[in-house]
Amino acid sequence: MTKHRVVITGAGPVSAAGIGYRAFGDALRAGRSGIREVSLFDSAPYRSRCAAEIEDFDVTDYLESEKTYLDRSSELAFAALRLAIEHAGLDPRKPEGRGAGLVLGSAYGSLETMTLFFADFLEKGPRRVKPILFPHAYANTAISLLAIEYGLDGFHLNVSAGLVSAGCALLAGFDAVRAGRVPAVFAGGYEAFNETLFAGFDGLGVLSPGNGAAEVCAPFDCGRNGWILGEGSGVLVLEEREHARRRGARILGEILGAGMAAGASGKAGDPNGIPTAMRMAIEDAGGTAAEIDFVCASANGSPALDRLEAEAIAALPGRRPGLCVSSIKSVTGETLGAGGALQAIAALAAMETGTVPPTVNLRTPDGGNDLAFACCAENRELRRTLVNAVDPGGSGVSLVLQGEGAEPA
Amino acid sequence: MGIVSPVGSGIADFWRSLCAGRSGMREITRFDTTGFSCRRGGEIPDFAPSPDLTEKVADLDPATLFMLSAAQEAVRHAGLDGPATPASDAGVVLGTNFGGIASGEKVLAAVTGNGRARAADFAEYGFQTCADHVAAHWGMTGPRTVLSLSCASGAAALAFGADLIRAGRAAIVLTGGYDALTPFVWSGLNALHTMTRDEVRPFDRNRSGTLFGEGAGALVIEDMQQARSRGATVYAELAGYALNNNAHHMTAPAPEGRGSAAVLRAALADAGVGPSDIDHFNAHGTATRHNDVTEAQALHAALGERASRIPVTSIKSMTGHMMGAAGSAEAVASILSIRTGTIPPTAHTRDLDPDCAVNCVTGTALRARVRTVLSNSAGIGGCNAAVIFRETQD
Numbered sequence: 001m002t003k004h005r006v007v008i009t010g011a012g013p014v015s016a017a018g019i020g021y022r023a024f025g026d027a028l029r030a031g032r033s034g035i036r037e038v039s040l041f042d043s044a045p046y047r048s049r050c051a052a053e054i055e056d057f058d059v060t061d062y063l064e065s066e067k068t069y070l071d072r073s074s075e076l077a078f079a080a081l082r083l084a085i086e087h088a089g090l091d092p093r094k095p096e097g098r099g100a101g102l103v104l105g106s107a108y109g110s111l112e113t114m115t116l117f118f119a120d121f122l123e124k125g126p127r128r129v130k131p132i133l134f135p136h137a138y139a140n141t142a143i144s145l146l147a148i149e150y151g152l153d154g155f156h157l158n159v160s161a162g163l164v165s166a167g168c169a170l171l172a173g174f175d176a177v178r179a180g181r182v183p184a185v186f187a188g189g190y191e192a193f194n195e196t197l198f199a200g201f202d203g204l205g206v207l208s209p210g211n212g213a214a215e216v217c218a219p220f221d222c223g224r225n226g227w228i229l230g231e232g233s234g235v236l237v238l239e240e241r242e243h244a245r246r247r248g249a250r251i252l253g254e255i256l257g258a259g260m261a262a263g264a265s266g267k268a269g270d271p272n273g274i275p276t277a278m279r280m281a282i283e284d285a286g287g288t289a290a291e292i293d294f295v296c297a298s299a300n301g302s303p304a305l306d307r308l309e310a311e312a313i314a315a316l317p318g319r320r321p322g323l324c325v326s327s328i329k330s331v332t333g334e335t336l337g338a339g340g341a342l343q344a345i346a347a348l349a350a351m352e353t354g355t356v357p358p359t360v361n362l363r364t365p366d367g368g369n370d371l372a373f374a375c376c377a378e379n380r381e382l383r384r385t386l387v388n389a390v391d392p393g394g395s396g397v398s399l400v401l402q403g404e405g406a407e408p409a
Numbered sequence: 410m411g412i413v414s415p416v417g418s419g420i421a422d423f424w425r426s427l428c429a430g431r432s433g434m435r436e437i438t439r440f441d442t443t444g445f446s447c448r449r450g451g452e453i454p455d456f457a458p459s460p461d462l463t464e465k466v467a468d469l470d471p472a473t474l475f476m477l478s479a480a481q482e483a484v485r486h487a488g489l490d491g492p493a494t495p496a497s498d499a500g501v502v503l504g505t506n507f508g509g510i511a512s513g514e515k516v517l518a519a520v521t522g523n524g525r526a527r528a529a530d531f532a533e534y535g536f537q538t539c540a541d542h543v544a545a546h547w548g549m550t551g552p553r554t555v556l557s558l559s560c561a562s563g564a565a566a567l568a569f570g571a572d573l574i575r576a577g578r579a580a581i582v583l584t585g586g587y588d589a590l591t592p593f594v595w596s597g598l599n600a601l602h603t604m605t606r607d608e609v610r611p612f613d614r615n616r617s618g619t620l621f622g623e624g625a626g627a628l629v630i631e632d633m634q635q636a637r638s639r640g641a642t643v644y645a646e647l648a649g650y651a652l653n654n655n656a657h658h659m660t661a662p663a664p665e666g667r668g669s670a671a672v673l674r675a676a677l678a679d680a681g682v683g684p685s686d687i688d689h690f691n692a693h694g695t696a697t698r699h700n701d702v703t704e705a706q707a708l709h710a711a712l713g714e715r716a717s718r719i720p721v722t723s724i725k726s727m728t729g730h731m732m733g734a735a736g737s738a739e740a741v742a743s744i745l746s747i748r749t750g751t752i753p754p755t756a757h758t759r760d761l762d763p764d765c766a767v768n769c770v771t772g773t774a775l776r777a778r779v780r781t782v783l784s785n786s787a788g789i790g791g792c793n794a795a796v797i798f799r800e801t802q803d
Contacts, residue, residue, distance in 0.1 A: 102654070107535070109557070114593070118514065119521040121596045126444040131600035135659045135789060138506065139536070139557035144659060144790025153656035153668060156792060157569065160508070161554040162537035168554045172569065175576045199520045200531030260552035260578060264497065266545035273550065280578075393541035395553045 010088020105165025230333020257285025411482025451622020559788025563736025626737025649680025694723025
């Protein structure tokens with residue numbers, strides 16, 4: 001089977017740390033965290049108090065037509081797709097964008113609208129629910145609305161696979177373009193912050209403890225004590241290389257390979273799929289671990305998952321000594337279904353500027369042997385980046401990205 | 410293959426019921442339907458998972474238990490339950506509309522001050538959690554994910570699972586779809602006004618809507634060479650598939666069934682077959698006014714004159730619309746049609762709607778040589794999926 005090369009020609013990140021490719025990359029390099037006290041609702045009943053909420057966001061800046069109702073998750077997805085379309089100069093409504101696919105991931109989709117709809121049912125009864133809300137309460141609401149908005153009637157896939165949702169969406173989009181099924185795919189993920197989400201994770205005890213103990217997102221640090229939730233969205237334009245060249249597109253980078261595997265037990269803390277996923281991605285890229293310059297990690301401050309990831313990276317066969325590792329989640333928060341897409345965009349920005357974004361709050365790395373954890377922004381030549389996504393249930397996705405300057409196109 | 414459905418759990422019961430035209434619609438008893446316009450559906454009453462799964466009953470969401478039970482049958486059916494099988498390498502790709510929504514409802518109730526939830530309820534709601542439970546039961550370590558494309562979810566899981574095999578990312582994948590009927594689901598579907606007070610009569614002139622059911626379907630798909638070399642029984646080949654979106658409207662079907670027509674054509678192209686190769690169409694067939702007309706139009710657009718000749722059936726007339734499980738249940742039925750040379754009747758359909766113009770199997774099951782089946786799915790938001798199954802030589 002012919003394998004087409006899959007380049008990245010546009011990126012639309014929406015995060016508490018910044019909106020749009022430039023602003024997002026700048027915030028990451030500067031380590032400007034978007035984590036604050038929760039403002040969308042009263043967080044007093046919960047153990048934790050903080051999150052990375054997106055402020056100064058007006059969805060009407062990103063809509064092609066007026067909408068009567070949108071879940072916040074749909075709003076974020078609309079913004080990321082619009083930014084990616086503009087950044088790539090590839091409009092699905094114009095001839096060169098025809099046939100493009102749409103593949104997105106989200107862990108909890110329209111959870112806020114589900115909450116509103118069901119509250120009416122519980123409080124007022126079946127005859128008093130708002131029928132308009134239900135089509136907005138599906139996990140595929142956002143992707144379907146985007147398909148309608150932009151006439152994206154081709155390949156269509158919506159993933160809901162926890163923290164690997166966006167990673168899996170990128171892998172699916174990569175495979176579809178690589179196999180020649182579609183000339184281009186808009187791929188990524190989105191996740192909205194809301195009280196139901198916060199209450200759920202607070203109850204599970206995975207969030208960094210507030211109320212006295214220092215609430216901090218410190219990936220890989222010895223003192224880490226949990227996640228801090230964030231929200232956001234990221235869409236990447238994956239395009240068959242010749243298709244991109246013919247239309248004179250600016251190429252930001254290339255996806256060289258992907259890997260996906262899982263742990264056997266389904267339990268956080270047990271061995272997960274990331275060691276295998278990383279090895280598979282490197283093999284799929286047709287390269288070696290020694291060619292990897294940077295790992296844009298999934299680590300989010302989880303005591304168990306961060307250690308497993310650090311150990312897996314350290315044990316990666318053939319990797320270079322002092323391999324550079326960083327996590328952007330102390331800046332963006334744990335954006336769940338958007339995570340892998342925002343990390344992939346962060347990787348592109350890092351390779352473009354030759355700057356590893358710092359892992360804010362990381363002072364004393366826990367394990368990882370000789371790995372070079374980026375405590376502050378570091379300038380290096382970065383050609384290839386491994387982007388990791390790990391779910392507590394054991395799934396792992398890894399992607400090998402190459403920067404645009406790495407090889408003359 | 411494995412199945413948990415309103416017309417029977419287990420392949421044998423399921424197929425016996427379908428071929429006899431037995432409907433699984435009944436009064437909903439699990440929750441109070443007072444105040445709803447419709448009170449009947451495909452509820453699975455007194456569902457009892459097999460003894461080696463029962464220790465999990467208290468902890469797991471009911472939808473997850475449906476999926477685990479269907480997966481258990483499929484794993485045994487595929488000969489993966491013994492030692493020295495590739496089960497530990499298997500991927501898991503599931504599809505669902507609502508995931509562990511019975512657990513999710515408790516979380517929604519608690520956060521709005523209308524009830525209480527355990528911390529674990531939020532975990533059991535998560536869509537990926539079901540796939541984790543399935544994988545953990547058999548120690549499966551291959552690619553694991555969950556798709557949600559409304560009522561095309563079950564078919565989409567087959568398609569993406571097959572993509573993983575074609576791309577060399579897995580040699581064997583357990584795919585499936587699952588969903589459960591709960592107050593959240595019922596209140597939403599009730600508000601969409603698609604349910605009938607009558608029976609489900611796909612393609613009938615007097616059809617007046619659908620009824621919803623619950624359950625799970627599971628299919629083990631495997632690289633053909635690996636399956637042959639381990640001596641597995643190959644029930645059919647997954648010859649081709651396609652996924653797309655109408656890009657038209659959240660709830661209204663596309664004019665002339667354009668999106669469905671495109672997905673059917675794309676599936677034919679993917680399988681490398683033409684209209685004359687298709688012997689049977691396993692329809693989405695929800696029995697709403699609009700679906701059946703536009704689906705028939707789509708079939709005509711994709712197959713031309715062959716569309717009015719090949720036998721068409723909709724098992725939703727008996728199972729109800731199983732939502733995320735529908736595509737999986739219909740895939741199982743499609744494969745059983747190939748294996749047994751029997752096409753189940755579209756129960757309750759008597760007086761065919763001339764606007765649909767399809768050769769709908771009515772009354773009793775049809776004996777027919779079925780080599781290649783086209784199975785169609787569609788869902789809210791304009792999601793479409795089509796899957797083609799082909800006979801294999803044993």
